[in-house]
Amino acid sequence: MYRFSKLLAALAAVSVLSACQANPGPPPVVEAEEQSTSPTKSTTESPTPEVVPEEDLLPERSTVAIGVDPLQGGLNPHLSANNSELVSQIAELVLPSAFHGEEMDTDVLESAEEIEAPGSIAMRVRYTIASPAQWSDGTPISGTDFNYLWSQIIRTPGVNAASGYQAISAVRTSGSGRVVTVDFEHRVEDWRKLFAHLLPSHLLVDKDFSSALAEGIPASAGRYLVAGMDRSRGVITLNRNDRFWGEEPAMIDVIQLRALRDTTQAVNMLRSRQIGFADFSPQQTTLERLSLLSDVNTGVVKRSRQLRLDLSTLEDALPEEPQRRALASLLDSDQIARLATGRASELDPAHNPFGDPVELAPLRERAGHKPLRIAVDPQSPTALAAAHTIADVLQSKAIDATVVTERLTTITADLLPAGKVDAVVAWDDNGMDSMSMANYFTCATPGSPAAKLNGFCPEHAEETAADILDGTLDSEAARDKVHQLNSEQVLFVPLLNEVRIHALGKGIVGPGQSIADWDSGLVSAPQWRKDDD
Numbered sequence: 001m002y003r004f005s006k007l008l009a010a011l012a013a014v015s016v017l018s019a020c021q022a023n024p025g026p027p028p029v030v031e032a033e034e035q036s037t038s039p040t041k042s043t044t045e046s047p048t049p050e051v052v053p054e055e056d057l058l059p060e061r062s063t064v065a066i067g068v069d070p071l072q073g074g075l076n077p078h079l080s081a082n083n084s085e086l087v088s089q090i091a092e093l094v095l096p097s098a099f100h101g102e103e104m105d106t107d108v109l110e111s112a113e114e115i116e117a118p119g120s121i122a123m124r125v126r127y128t129i130a131s132p133a134q135w136s137d138g139t140p141i142s143g144t145d146f147n148y149l150w151s152q153i154i155r156t157p158g159v160n161a162a163s164g165y166q167a168i169s170a171v172r173t174s175g176s177g178r179v180v181t182v183d184f185e186h187r188v189e190d191w192r193k194l195f196a197h198l199l200p201s202h203l204l205v206d207k208d209f210s211s212a213l214a215e216g217i218p219a220s221a222g223r224y225l226v227a228g229m230d231r232s233r234g235v236i237t238l239n240r241n242d243r244f245w246g247e248e249p250a251m252i253d254v255i256q257l258r259a260l261r262d263t264t265q266a267v268n269m270l271r272s273r274q275i276g277f278a279d280f281s282p283q284q285t286t287l288e289r290l291s292l293l294s295d296v297n298t299g300v301v302k303r304s305r306q307l308r309l310d311l312s313t314l315e316d317a318l319p320e321e322p323q324r325r326a327l328a329s330l331l332d333s334d335q336i337a338r339l340a341t342g343r344a345s346e347l348d349p350a351h352n353p354f355g356d357p358v359e360l361a362p363l364r365e366r367a368g369h370k371p372l373r374i375a376v377d378p379q380s381p382t383a384l385a386a387a388h389t390i391a392d393v394l395q396s397k398a399i400d401a402t403v404v405t406e407r408l409t410t411i412t413a414d415l416l417p418a419g420k421v422d423a424v425v426a427w428d429d430n431g432m433d434s435m436s437m438a439n440y441f442t443c444a445t446p447g448s449p450a451a452k453l454n455g456f457c458p459e460h461a462e463e464t465a466a467d468i469l470d471g472t473l474d475s476e477a478a479r480d481k482v483h484q485l486n487s488e489q490v491l492f493v494p495l496l497n498e499v500r501i502h503a504l505g506k507g508i509v510g511p512g513q514s515i516a517d518w519d520s521g522l523v524s525a526p527q528w529r530k531d532d533d
Helices: 002-020 085-094 143-153 162-166 263-271 286-290 321-329 333-341 361-369 381-396 408-415 434-439 461-469 475-489 521-527
Strands: 063-068 109-115 123-129 168-174 179-184 224-230 235-240 254-259 277-280 297-311 372-376 401-405 423-428 492-504
Touching: 063 263, 085 224, 085 235, 085 521, 123 143, 143 162, 143 168, 143 179, 162 168, 162 434, 162 461, 254 521, 263 277, 263 286, 286 297, 286 492, 297 321, 297 381, 321 361, 321 475, 333 381, 333 492, 361 372, 372 381, 381 401, 381 423, 381 492, 408 423, 423 492, 434 461, 434 475, 461 475
Parallel strands: 063 254, 063 277, 372 401, 372 423
Antiparallel strands: 109 123, 123 179, 168 179, 224 235, 235 254, 277 492, 297 423, 297 492
16 A cells, blocks of 8 residues: 555656646756655554655657758857758757748747837837746847847857948847847838747856857747757757746757768668658768668759858958959859759759959969968868869969958958958858848947948948848849849859758658658747657
């Protein structure tokens, strides 16, 4: 009877824990009962009752694993250095956003609207944060998080979407931190794209923004949290955020993101069901090998991310347009794409608009004084291979060139501004929205970092950027402006458009049975459930 009573008590505790598992608030604490060691009153000595460990009675945590590209940098999605599909998708699962596209996140906000602004303010937007919204450590999401993100982006080199944030003049907080009022120096038509992937300012305020998330994200306000990063094993562990307050919490408890080194590993892990889904960069034979697995559905997806060579226009780099045009004319994007990726299949080379032959004398003269310096982040293998290919092409034309390997955060903060490199190979989002287009016309001002890698400040830049941001120039007109600017000044050379492979095996029931239903990849994880069949 004693053992039976203890078992009932333990099962009751499990029931309480399960009921509270997805609710916000402090994690439940179960205090262990003191076990008496004194003899019983019975005159007959009986064996010591066996205590069933409470953890043995807890339900097994549902776990799935998926294959991904290796993590190359940190997890801060606002840094160009971390521009990858994996980082973007983790950010969507872990970090709160005011909007997703045009749709307000009602778990994070009660309201967000443009309101009447005083005469000196071009535009004013007011956000009201939902009262239950909180970080996984119990700290409420507040206006401080909005202010922190704005202030860091406008002062940090090598960030994304700088133009929209630079249009903000003030971020003020009221209503016990729940009301955020944002004032703009000029209108921003796409203001709903701002304040995506807010960060836990209370944990990061004293840290360097460029390295604060190098080894994880210390708190979550999404349906999952980053529970661990093991770079040596190539495993990132996401746990369900049991303090997530919103509707439709995630159904799977643990998602393991396992780095795939190559196609062979991907095929073997899908075949053996070590992973149920894979989202990774292809190799030459990837689709052919996956097609032989009868229980795996595969698809090819394209993203807007683009590998580019950005040419620095600074005085100590390539300040003259003929120099830049000569360099660009030597680059065969098809060749660079093949050699950088090591494949000719599932390849989408970008178009180089500067392929016509031009006079090489200005470039030869410049390289005669000092070698052309092509900078690249060595943690991006495709970018690194492209940089070396470009240097080899230049050397084959008797133009002295060298590759400078350094973290992109260092390149943007130190090497580029000091004129220590002439060009940079890096991934760019290649977005067609107004903020992406306006970035090309955003110039560095005293005390602010450069918003782009070429350092060029066009004529009437501020007016053009404002016209793009406020919608005076629509998306097509803005795109034409960017193409015209690049055509005239030779600021960047497109090299490669991103192509990815999705492979759906067994073990996960997700957004649909067709591989096309899985286009969003890891972002759909909250909808997943485990299939043990």
